[in-house]
Amino acid sequence: MISDDLSIIRAATYHRFLRRRLVAFAVPLGLLVYFAYVFVAFDMGGLWQRMRWDNMTTFLSDSYSYKTHVTRNNRSGEVVVAIEGERKGTYPAGQLPDWVTQSGDETRVSLGGSIFATFAGERLLVERPGEPMLEAWREGGEVRINRAAEEYPDWISYSPTRLDVTTPHGRVSLTRAKTEVFRYFPGWEMFFFTLESPYYGHGLIDLLAGPQLDPARSNLAGMWQDFWGNPIWRHSEVLWALGETVLMAFLGTFGAALVALPLAYLAARNFAPLVALRVLVRRVFDFLRGVDGLIWTILLSRAFGPGPLTGSLAILLTDTGSFGKLFSEALENVDDRQIEGVQSTGANAVQRYRFGVLPQIVPVLLSQVFYYLESNTRSATIIGAITGGGIGLLLTQAIQTQKDWEEVTYYVVLIILMVFIMDAVSGWLRRRLIRG
Amino acid sequence: MTDQTAPGLDRSQAYLALVRQRRLYGSVLTVLFVVALVAGFRVADDRNAGGFWEGLPQILDFPADVIAEAWRRAGELPGLLWHFLPSLIETLNIAAVSTLTGAFIAFFLALLSTRGLARWPRLVPLFRRLMDVLRAIPDIVIALVLIFLMGGGPVPAMIAIAIHTAGALGKQFSEVNENADLKPVEGLASTGAVWGQQMWLGVVPQVAPNYLSYALLRFEINIRASAILGFVGAGGLGYDLRNAISWGMGQFAESAAIFILLFGTIVLFDQLSSQWRDRLIRERSRA
Numbered sequence: 001m002i003s004d005d006l007s008i009i010r011a012a013t014y015h016r017f018l019r020r021r022l023v024a025f026a027v028p029l030g031l032l033v034y035f036a037y038v039f040v041a042f043d044m045g046g047l048w049q050r051m052r053w054d055n056m057t058t059f060l061s062d063s064y065s066y067k068t069h070v071t072r073n074n075r076s077g078e079v080v081v082a083i084e085g086e087r088k089g090t091y092p093a094g095q096l097p098d099w100v101t102q103s104g105d106e107t108r109v110s111l112g113g114s115i116f117a118t119f120a121g122e123r124l125l126v127e128r129p130g131e132p133m134l135e136a137w138r139e140g141g142e143v144r145i146n147r148a149a150e151e152y153p154d155w156i157s158y159s160p161t162r163l164d165v166t167t168p169h170g171r172v173s174l175t176r177a178k179t180e181v182f183r184y185f186p187g188w189e190m191f192f193f194t195l196e197s198p199y200y201g202h203g204l205i206d207l208l209a210g211p212q213l214d215p216a217r218s219n220l221a222g223m224w225q226d227f228w229g230n231p232i233w234r235h236s237e238v239l240w241a242l243g244e245t246v247l248m249a250f251l252g253t254f255g256a257a258l259v260a261l262p263l264a265y266l267a268a269r270n271f272a273p274l275v276a277l278r279v280l281v282r283r284v285f286d287f288l289r290g291v292d293g294l295i296w297t298i299l300l301s302r303a304f305g306p307g308p309l310t311g312s313l314a315i316l317l318t319d320t321g322s323f324g325k326l327f328s329e330a331l332e333n334v335d336d337r338q339i340e341g342v343q344s345t346g347a348n349a350v351q352r353y354r355f356g357v358l359p360q361i362v363p364v365l366l367s368q369v370f371y372y373l374e375s376n377t378r379s380a381t382i383i384g385a386i387t388g389g390g391i392g393l394l395l396t397q398a399i400q401t402q403k404d405w406e407e408v409t410y411y412v413v414l415i416i417l418m419v420f421i422m423d424a425v426s427g428w429l430r431r432r433l434i435r436g
Numbered sequence: 437m438t439d440q441t442a443p444g445l446d447r448s449q450a451y452l453a454l455v456r457q458r459r460l461y462g463s464v465l466t467v468l469f470v471v472a473l474v475a476g477f478r479v480a481d482d483r484n485a486g487g488f489w490e491g492l493p494q495i496l497d498f499p500a501d502v503i504a505e506a507w508r509r510a511g512e513l514p515g516l517l518w519h520f521l522p523s524l525i526e527t528l529n530i531a532a533v534s535t536l537t538g539a540f541i542a543f544f545l546a547l548l549s550t551r552g553l554a555r556w557p558r559l560v561p562l563f564r565r566l567m568d569v570l571r572a573i574p575d576i577v578i579a580l581v582l583i584f585l586m587g588g589g590p591v592p593a594m595i596a597i598a599i600h601t602a603g604a605l606g607k608q609f610s611e612v613n614e615n616a617d618l619k620p621v622e623g624l625a626s627t628g629a630v631w632g633q634q635m636w637l638g639v640v641p642q643v644a645p646n647y648l649s650y651a652l653l654r655f656e657i658n659i660r661a662s663a664i665l666g667f668v669g670a671g672g673l674g675y676d677l678r679n680a681i682s683w684g685m686g687q688f689a690e691s692a693a694i695f696i697l698l699f700g701t702i703v704l705f706d707q708l709s710s711q712w713r714d715r716l717i718r719e720r721s722r723a
Contacts, residue, residue, distance in 0.1 A: 290703040302498040305485025378574040399580045419572040
């Protein structure tokens with residue numbers, strides 16, 4: 001008898017172990033097959049060739065450094081020094097940076113590390129310590145240099161139409177149309193002040209303790225005005241955009257919570273007045289969630305146009321569905337004894353809700369609402385990118401120009417900071433409100 | 437006698453004063469909140485391209501146009517649904533692969549950032565901050581940059597969502613780990629099991645159902661994310677939707693087909709995952 005039982009148990013255990021082993025084998029195998037399929041379906045093999053390495057280099061070097069162009073127009077002989085080659089960053093004549101010196105027809109550019117590039121009339125001279133002087137000129141529509149083909153070092157790339165010289169901190173190029181020197185500097189160009197500002201190029205201590213630079217305004221006020229109104233970085237607009245994004249998240253989240261709370265009573269099993277109504281409200285919640293923020297955003301932007309209101313309403317609609325579901329579940333878990341206790345003191349229906357139900361659910365609901373607030377800050381960024389509004393719009397614009405990667409980096413840093421701050425604030429409020 | 441009632445009375449008065457004070461704070465906060473909400477909506481309304489009240493009557497115009505067009509070309513709908521099915525599969529694949537890889541990374545991050553389980557206890561704060569950063573970066577930021585670097589297609593979206601998933605699931609997983617019973621781990625350690633064995637045999641069996649439940653919820657969220665990222669150029673259904681919409685009139689039947697597919701998929705996976713999660717929780721409470 002006992003041995004019979006034992007053998008049955010033994011067989012069952014053996015069987016269970018076999019099944020476990022089979023599962024332990026089948027699951028990784030299934031995953032492997034799936035990944036192989038996706039590898040083919042997504043054409044990951046071709047990814048390496050499609051990778052834009054040049055874009056990668058531009059993006060990386062642009063995000064932490066900028067270049068100043070010294071350009072000589074070889075037809076007019078005019079020399080222009082401009083940050084990133086932009087008109088807003090052009091140095092006025094006579095106020096060139098100290099690494100560019102001009103005398104007569106000669107412009108001498110220091111490229112750091114005792115490397116110099118000189119535009120001497122129509123000739124380009126490049127000096128590197130320990131190397132013979134490189135000389136280049138144009139002759140009969142071709143570019144010529146004073147080196148024979150076999151002696152090009154790896155920092156020279158030459159063809160009759162173009163000469164390129166790379167140095168550790170810069171680049172020199174000569175074509176028929178222009179001679180150009182790029183010098184790279186770490187940092188973001190003109191982040192605080194543009195060249196037009198009298199404060200450009202001065203140290204902070206110098207500005208705070210030094211003499212008044214602009215007779216019309218005090219240094220501090222002027223610095224603030226010039227920083228805030230910086231035409232290239234547009235700090236004030238960026239801050240407004242961040243504010244818009246936070247506003248979308250705030251309005252969407254709390255608006256949804258306010259709409260969802262009364263509806264959740266209708267959808268909760270223990271409070272719903274009518275079964276049919278309860279089912280209907282639940283379906284409405286499912287529908288609002290199922291349509292999803294993307295489709296709501298598209299629908300609403302057709303009616304209201306792009307902007308923060310559209311984003312707020314899109315979040316509001318989606319989250320009314322999510323909150324409705326969560327709130328009604330919280331209401332279904334309410335402890336009846338507290339309500340009965342309040343009722344036994346002769347409380348009416350409103351008082352029963354106020355003192356019997358609300359104190360039980362408010363901490364749960366607020367905790368969920370604040371959790372959503374943080375995640376909606378991210379959603380608002382995304383919705384802004386789709387419909388046009390807030391920091392999401394600035395980010396997509398900066399990426400689409402494919403030029404101002406330092407601005408993209410700036411926005412990304414700000415977005416991450418914004419999410420961190422919202423996370424910290426909502427976490428702090430959540431803990432405080434739950435504790436009471 | 438009087439000596440005993442007086443402090444009691446004091447106490448009840450103090451209590452009532454406290455309650456009054458709290459209610460005052462509560463109502464002040466409520467008023468401030470309502471003012472902020474109303475003011476916020478006015479600011480948003482001002483800065484929007486179209487106003488709320490002007491737009492409200494038109495809100496049904498677009499859905500009505502889409503439905504009318506779809507109704508007129510109802511015969512083509514099944515064909516269109518079939519036509520967009522590969523895109524739907526791509527969207528689902530993006531979500532699935534990014535959930536799987538994200539969960540895989542999250543699994544290790546969570547073990548490394550749970551006190552009591554961590555391989556290197558001193559590095560716990562480091563891994564926690566790492567997960568915070570992974571969670572904080574909106575996936576659209578990573579996706580847009582990656583689209584610039586590797587061109588459009590599903591891979592940028594997949595990487596972007598996987599990074600976010602690793603951070604989000606990592607946090608939830610490590611919360612689950614904190615509730616894990618450490619006795620099996622100690623038992624295994626006493627038999628000379630190394631860290632990997634302790635985790636795999638001592639912790640994973642305890643936490644697996646909760647992990648699975650969070651991963652399912654995340655999969656559902658990732659389907660939505662993958663559709664949205666498609667809209668900014670990362671392939672899948674979202675990309676088709678943008679094309680159908682930006683071509684304007686005459687493409688409404690296509691838009692309708694995509695709306696139907698998207699809505700149906702989201703609702704289906706929402707229901708499936710919530711049922712599966714309920715079952716996991718029930719099995720767990722029975723055990």
